[in-house]
Amino acid sequence: MPNIRKRKTDRGVPLPLLQRASNEVQEGKSVRAVAKSHDICHVTLYRFHKKRLRLESQGSKSPQRVGYWTPKKVFSTEQEILLRDYLMEAADLYYGLSSKEQTGFSHSPAYVSDYHPTFLSSSPPGCRSVASLQLLPIELRPMKPMMKLPMPVQPY
Structure with a gap:
């Protein structure tokens, strides 16, 4: 974000x-x-x-835009909407996600696509990523899990 x-x-x-x-x-x-x-x-x-x-x-046209813009934007608007919907669905399925789990979910698509290297270098997401999640609307903020689901035991 x-x-x-x-x-x-x-x-x-x-x-x-x-x-x-x-x-x-x-x-x-x-x-x-x-x-x-x-x-x-x-x-x-x-x-x-x-x-x-x-x-x-140099043979180019005049500047196409002026002023400030966001060079640090990682996801496009459509990708942000898809990620939001995915996180909401995952939170509904698993009784809420912790903030660490949410940042992990939002960090994982960067490895599949070709994103900015500084975004990829900060693995796992740090405090700054978690703090930026606090700026989300209330319905998208990380919720504390209501109950722990038992983990399946895997045979050796």
């Missing part, structure tokens, strides 16, 4: 607005004047324009 970053400002600028402002800078207007007319931070516009020029000189 990725770190959840709560936005503290409302200064995000949409990509089309930055592209229009960058076009005006390319026509010869000053960065500060264009930024003031579009109500954008001049540093944001300058960095975007510089990045756009660098990408265009």
